[in-house]
Amino acid sequence: MFSSIKNFISYWYFRYLLVTELYMVEKWERAMFHIILFVLLAIMYVFNTTVTLGLVRMIINSLTSNEDSKRTDYLIDPINVDNSKYDL
């Protein structure tokens, strides 16, 4: 059971290496690529959770045209917004 799962994972990891051409590169390059990919994805995650989410929230707010729509301070610091103040 355990070995079959291991086989399955290692086979599909091998297929993943094949389609990304990582099969033929050296080990450190493979690691380097994965690190860079991870860093890129992390940056994208941070960007999305801060800037994109804030923009989306702003647009939605402006469409619904609440009084709150004039607020832009959470764009600057979305995590530490004092929610109780605005009663979100």
Added chain:
Amino acid sequence: MSAAPSLEPSTDYVQTELLNGVNFLNKKVLAAGGDIEFKNFKKLKNGFKNGSCLNGHVLTSANDVNTKELQNGFTLQNDSKKTTDIPKQDHPISKTREIKESFEPPTLLVAALTQISFYILMFLGYLSQALFPPKIVKEKNRDGYPPLYDRFSAFYSRYVYRRVRDCWNYPICSVPGHEVVLKDRVTKDNGWTFEFTGSKTKCLNLASYNYLGFAEASGPCAEAAIASLYKHGISTGGTRQQFGTCELHDELERLTAKFLGVEDAITFGMGFATNALNIPTLLSPGCLVISDEKNHSSLIVGIKLPGATVKVFKHNDVTHLEQLLQEAIYYGQPGQPKGAFKPWKKIVIVVEGIYSMEGTVVRLPEIIALKKKYKAYLYLDEAHSIGAMGKHGKGVVDYFNCDPKDVDILMGTFTKSFGSAGGYIAGTKEFITYLREQSYASRYAWAMSPPLAAQIISVINILMGRDGTNEGQKRIEALARNTRYFRLRLEQMGVIIHGNEDSPVVPILVYLYSKICMMVRTLIKEKIATVGVGYPATPLTQGRIRICLSAGHTKEQLDYALDVIEKVADEIGIKYSRKTRDFTPIEYSKIKIYQDL
């Protein structure tokens, strides 16, 4: 064109689309009962036809119908008795040969992944180059000089090709017949250097262009070559025009011309130079060359040398070729003063018989028809097809049953099917005499080595049945059967293969470098030698494994190879084909080969 001048009140000419994109003039005759009947031509499928446009013969004007038949752009002897427009019936071929070619494109996902992974590879290459500059000799004190070598190709060979270099350039230590002995080697620094382990591996050879299996270390051909060695030595020590000609050369040229069914032939010691050095003698600025996009680099080098204008038509696309021909004739040479018209000096169509990377076969009957219609010359490179195609092994001309005299310049090599080296050009006596005098290869290149010539002579003798056996015919049929069998089995397997069903070059598309090298490595481990092909021999994202079949392979060998390929294909996932598959088992002995037609 539809209103060409009529000869008799009851006839006129209409344009009919017969072959793919080729329009013939059809003579419309009012038959009894008011039906319109096409007297000269019948509805034809691509390839074979009956009637007077058989084998590329085409009547281009009203006068041709009643008077003369055109060949090679010249009118033949006056045949004043032949005044009827009844189609010639003496052509024995009445059956149709359809050209079955497949060019299955990859799915969008595969194409996209191939692109993305190529960028990954490039990125890692540049990263690696920046972090660890290659330990190679660098030129110093060259500030301000531009690099002498192409930067990208240097980068490509160091950081892409080097990683998979163990799949290519394998040293061998036996004759590359149906089996080949590879010298094992290992690399400890990712392909920069190799070490020989001292062991050898005997592999099934699916890599050599040994189509008829004449690459043998023993047998009548090898014996003939060895015998000539004692008489003539290994070289005549001169060029053909000086003192390098021996009787074997003359015999070889006579025999080649006879084998091909043309008036005369000239041979050279090198196949690449046959193209690269002879085409310049035919062309000059002001000539137009229309070249297939997949032509071999020797043709491209030859075309570029004399400074002629080159236009490229899409691979095997007769419609595009006709469009280019029409444009060339209509517009003439560009850059003329306003209102002036200057036609091209001549137009030469350059095509190959079998395209070595695609496995496709040229659409010769249609191209001959076009060449006659537009009065262009045809240069046919039969490097891969001579010996490998046709009922008698005479190349694509034989395969389509065309008249070899319709092709102005027949070129081919002895390197592939004949198990030798060198090339030939065949054509009319006048043309070959001109080449003998003018060609750079005839003037400056060393004459062919006599043992090579002896090998070719004995092979041609076997192929023509002059040795008293039917060995040649057996080999040609074995190759045809092997080809059909292998291609049918691969299609059943579900891999994408390109090319004509009768072409012994079988490219299996695998798209990615990793898959090429994985497959080649696994196949060598399973004792099968194949060739992987990638950029620059193919487009960047169309890597492939190329398999060349031989008459020397037995069914058991092919079955073994197919089983292994199936296993590898499953493992690395190259069963890309979306065609409907027919799973009825294929019986080797019952395969209908094209010789049966």
